[in-house]
Amino acid sequence: MAGDKIGPYTVERVLGRGGMGEVYLAQSQGGRRVAVKVVHASLASDPEFRRRFAAEIDAVRRVGGFHTAAIIEADPYGDPPWFATAYIPGPTLAQHLAARGAMSESELRGMGAATAEALVAIHGHGIVHRDLKPSNIILTDDGPRVMDFGIARVLDATRFTHTGLVGTPGFLSPEQYLGQDVTGASDIFALGAVLVAAAGGSAFHGKEAVALAYQAVHKEADLSAVPERIRDTVRRCLAKDPAGRPSARALLNELAESGGDGPQRAGDRQKFTETPASFHRRDTIPAEPPTGLEPLVAADAHRTLTVNSDGITFRQLDEYSFAWAVISDIEQETGRTDWFLKIRFVGHNHVQQYFLTAPDEDTLRDWSDRLTLFVGTFLRLVP
Template identity: 55%
Template structure:
């Protein structure tokens, strides 16, 4: 949806700033979703989430600033160090259960818990990215087909477009634990295949230690009512011998106000620390904080230091896809992004104000995609082509062989039919039962621009 920058406030605080892409900022429906993301993120507290520092969803380029959490994502940590043992899995599961408790206590559902949205900070995991979170009582879709969640981690009710509750996050937590153990609960393959198996097939738990297999299996139950609550999950993980081999209070109150107990509960999941590099400083007439795109910036520690460790790029999630700030009123400094100043060059602290210049060139927009499914069929449209899924079987067509794709509403407008015509004259169709005309309308609203992108008139 945009670019994430590592920035400093005028007071020297490191923050992560998400800035929306210009083409999205011009879309009223996107702005509505972004406002909802900001509202959701502001509500959530607790140790295992990232605090919102400031935001402006009404800016020309909407932005959201959160506390910067140093450390690799869980997917990056697993790629660097391999699967976790039982102790590490218990610690991870307990931390995520606490995060979900905080999220659900605000009446929210995260809906996209996965290794790429979990940062393994030195003092414990943090759950990030509330981009598709929504209020529990809401019945509206909050994003495009990709907002179902991430195939391989999304619950059956999410894949089917049914009512989503906090139990869907517990399902995702179970899938995360399988991935952290070195497995894939629903195998690999296309997004639609993963969605189908999450609805119809039992998860593969072979990689999970036997002592945790039953608990993880209940998290991945098809029926939301059969899954444990985050509180119950936390109780079971603690009852299995403590977290991290310790009897430490997970809130960290047993040691000090700074949470020393919480900082010591994850010995098995310490982040990878790459070699240190010395940041450069670009002088200017007025010493303002600067930023660069997150992927190109050295990672900053929370406390000032003489050297700043470099950031190790995080690989893709454990289940890969099929293919691969401005202030509200003060304005943006029109300068080319430069390295973040060394701690000694920081200006005198002032109230938080973020100077985030736009990147010199707009980042390439990701290829649009669409995904929808009912209990028996599914459709994926992306940069490679169209995939139709029928009762466990898939038919995949590349854009180079597709002559036309059309869609229509049938059966009292409660069913979406998509028809693919190939250059050789072959015709294939797939029907999705939306159950409600409003759901079919939502599908079409997101499908139509994707088809126009790949098959312009």
């Protein structure tokens, strides 16, 4: 697929796959990176889907890119239909939580307020997301971005007719399960479940979709992981009756009152790891590489370290590559501008050691943070 054209964009690689289609990292003719989403043929064959798809793209364009990835170009009547958005390389909330663990109360307030602010803009244009979850929220230096809103509504409307309910169990509202009118209040319910997940818990428990549906409709959410001072706010977000939930604006005001410093602000950004940091092998290595994260390339005058979905490659005079399947542990230590890595291998006492010098402290911090986010998908960060 690399090198293929989608409209005027040249594909570099696959970023992800989902219920709607594939997402590709691509370049514009001017060299700018974009995310191009191509619709599945099964959806593209439905004329009603294409009509709704075109209408929703127009609606999303009106919201703009401050709270999401702005749509740059689209061809809803192409073969297949596609649209291109600005590429946002930050980690998803799900990836952040996997690498770092539960958020503090202050981080929860900051992330929740910024996401509620995004919903204010989205709902203000008459759009309902319908599938808000940690993997649809990207953390950037200037705040969380909510991905794929609006498009979720046309996907939902099309697939409900053919195959039933669309969404993510554990984050769906009671009215979505019951086939009732879905409004912005459903997104508030989902944000409540997102806040519980970000606090290290689960609003509803189990892996079976039927069990999660029953709990969402009939059982109170488990808020034991949520800090006490914001627990009532999250409880009201998860009210069974949509009328009992706060609006996005009211939720924003409530979470912002006491302030918050989630991981979205560059100036206040906390390091994702302490120094030194250790990563240990997970019981199961993910079959799919992380999406939404750029491969890490760290280099000084003599050496280059590349970390990507295939593994780790170190180049000096020669090149050494290690797949994730053979790596058991990684340790990193940082000085003022020095970065020292130790890599151990499965079933061996052998250790590879690498040393790089960053040009400044900010670059070193960026290397360390990005290593933690990327490696945290394959290995477990040890507290």
